[in-house]
Amino acid sequence: MKRSTRLLAVLAxxxxxxxxxxxxxxxxxxxxxxxxxxxxxxxxxxxxRPTYRYTPPDFAGDRKKKEAAAAxxxxxxxxxxxxxxxxxxxxxxxxxxxEISELTASAKAAAAPMRIAxxxxxxxxxxxxxxxxPDLAWDGEEIADQLYDRVGVEGVYAVLVDASSEKAGRxxxxxxxxxxxxxxxxxxxxxDAVDCCAPDYEEMLARFIQVAQVVDKPFYVDAAPWAGxxxxxxxxxxxxxxxGARRARRADEKAHLEISRPLLTEEIIAxxxxxxxxPTTSDPQQSKLSKDVLDTVEKARHRLDKxxxxxxxxxxxxxxxxxxxxxxxxxxxxxxxxxxxPTPPCFFDPRHGPSTSSASWAPPEGGKQRSVEVxxxxxxxxxxxQEPDVRMVTLRNHPRPYWTLGEELASYxxxxxxxxxxxSWRFPDDDARRAGEQMRSRWRSRRxxxxxxxxxxxxxxxxxxxxxxxxxxxxxxxxxxxxxxxSWSSRTRSSSGGSxxxxxxxxxxxxxx
Numbered sequence: 001m002k003r004s005t006r007l008l009a010v011l012a013x014x015x016x017x018x019x020x021x022x023x024x025x026x027x028x029x030x031x032x033x034x035x036x037x038x039x040x041x042x043x044x045x046x047x048x049r050p051t052y053r054y055t056p057p058d059f060a061g062d063r064k065k066k067e068a069a070a071a072x073x074x075x076x077x078x079x080x081x082x083x084x085x086x087x088x089x090x091x092x093x094x095x096x097x098x099e100i101s102e103l104t105a106s107a108k109a110a111a112a113p114m115r116i117a118x119x120x121x122x123x124x125x126x127x128x129x130x131x132x133x134p135d136l137a138w139d140g141e142e143i144a145d146q147l148y149d150r151v152g153v154e155g156v157y158a159v160l161v162d163a164s165s166e167k168a169g170r171x172x173x174x175x176x177x178x179x180x181x182x183x184x185x186x187x188x189x190x191x192d193a194v195d196c197c198a199p200d201y202e203e204m205l206a207r208f209i210q211v212a213q214v215v216d217k218p219f220y221v222d223a224a225p226w227a228g229x230x231x232x233x234x235x236x237x238x239x240x241x242x243x244g245a246r247r248a249r250r251a252d253e254k255a256h257l258e259i260s261r262p263l264l265t266e267e268i269i270a271x272x273x274x275x276x277x278x279p280t281t282s283d284p285q286q287s288k289l290s291k292d293v294l295d296t297v298e299k300a301r302h303r304l305d306k307x308x309x310x311x312x313x314x315x316x317x318x319x320x321x322x323x324x325x326x327x328x329x330x331x332x333x334x335x336x337x338x339x340x341x342p343t344p345p346c347f348f349d350p351r352h353g354p355s356t357s358s359a360s361w362a363p364p365e366g367g368k369q370r371s372v373e374v375x376x377x378x379x380x381x382x383x384x385x386q387e388p389d390v391r392m393v394t395l396r397n398h399p400r401p402y403w404t405l406g407e408e409l410a411s412y413x414x415x416x417x418x419x420x421x422x423x424s425w426r427f428p429d430d431d432a433r434r435a436g437e438q439m440r441s442r443w444r445s446r447r448x449x450x451x452x453x454x455x456x457x458x459x460x461x462x463x464x465x466x467x468x469x470x471x472x473x474x475x476x477x478x479x480x481x482x483x484x485x486x487s488w489s490s491r492t493r494s495s496s497g498g499s500x501x502x503x504x505x506x507x508x509x510x511x512x513x
Contacts, residue, residue: 092119092162124137
């Protein structure tokens with residue numbers, strides 16, 4: 001009962017709350033709609049964009065203009081220096097009026113016709129706006145040459161370029177142009193001026209004028225008073241060196257003779273006995289040949305008695321070789337055979353006489369196979385696989401084959417392998433020939449001429465190395481920061497003044513500071 005009563009109460013309250021809204025909706029009048037009018041939409045105004053064109057800067061044209069301005073400026077400077085003297089650009093303030101007056105008087109009074117200009121670097125700067133370093137229209141001596149081109153008179157020309165530093169273009173450049181007349185110390189004047197006084201312009205120019213008017217005399221003029229003493233010292237050195245070389249060679253040849261003399265003495269005795277044992281003959285040709293062989297052996301004996309060096313040893317060996325060839329010819333005549341042609345002696349022992357054939361042979365102690373000329377007996381031994389009879393020489397109590405003493409017996413070998421008419425046969429052992437050549441080369445190297453040649457060669461090599469190490473510095477331009485940059489200008493003048501040919505460059509220099 002209570003629940004139904006509550007439900008009815010809730011429904012009644014709900015109905016009462018909705019009633020005002022319904023009544024309000026019922027009494028609200030409906031608004032009358034207004035007639036619609038078509039209003040035209042205004043059009044948007046059109047916008048025209050302006051056209052922009054990019055014009056790149058004319059760097060080449062700007063540079064040409066600056067180069068033309070630099071050339072015009074140099075024309076103006078040259079016009080101020082028609083006569084020797086000094087011109088200072090008004091923009092350069094590091095020289096006072098009194099200093100300019102004194103320097104001008106000094107330049108006019110100098111022995112050399114001297115024209116000097118002091119100009120600002122900006123006047124000949126061709127670098128574009130924004131450049132970090134200036135780019136001068138000319139480099140080094142060419143700056144002074146440009147002034148000479150416009151004046152057109154031979155003499156000394158100097159240009160001092162004023163700037164805050166070397167990188168900014170500051171430098172001193174000078175050149176002497178002349179086909180005749182004396183040469184002055186212009187290059188030395190530039191170096192002295194920069195080394196002693198930079199960056200004091202007044203002191204620099206005063207030192208340059210003082211040095212650059214001194215005549216650069218040829219070397220022989222200044223050296224003449226000392227030439228006699230130098231020649232005497234050179235002659236003394238030459239004589240002492242030659243004497244030392246001769247003494248050293250004589251000592252070597254004396255040692256060689258002590259080894260070769262016993263060998264040759266033994267061979268002369270054996271040949272004399274062999275010739276004395278020859279039978280007598282009625283054949284005039286054989287008799288004459290026997291007498292010639294005996295005379296040859298006697299000549300060898302007399303030459304050996306007076307021997308003092310390698311030349312005597314070589315001559316004795318040549319005579320003994322000729323005597324043995326004469327005996328071979330005598331044997332051929334007795335046998336009724338034709339006279340044989342001269343051949344080199346047997347390689348294994350020259351006492352065996354002239355060779356008759358060639359054979360391949362290698363040293364038993366080891367070595368490459370070689371072709372050697374051999375006599376009949378040695379050829380037979382080699383064919384029978386036997387060791388040939390080798391000429392042994394005892395040196396320091398040690399016997400060894402003679403060809404292993406290539407230096408001590410070089411003259412002995414040369415004599416036997418000589419044909420007697422200036423020609424010679426080739427000795428088969430390379431080591432022996434090489435040892436002899438090394439000995440003779442050592443003798444030649446001790447002579448004063450060879451020593452002087454080596455000295456001049458060493459000096460030339462040192463100078464070339466020094467020049468190569470300084471090549472970059474000497475050839476660099478101002479932008480490289482070199483303190484001694486040189487500029488070797490061309491032989492053709494510019495078209496802005498002067499004649500069509502430059503006079504000879506006599507002296508010059510260029511320095512940055």
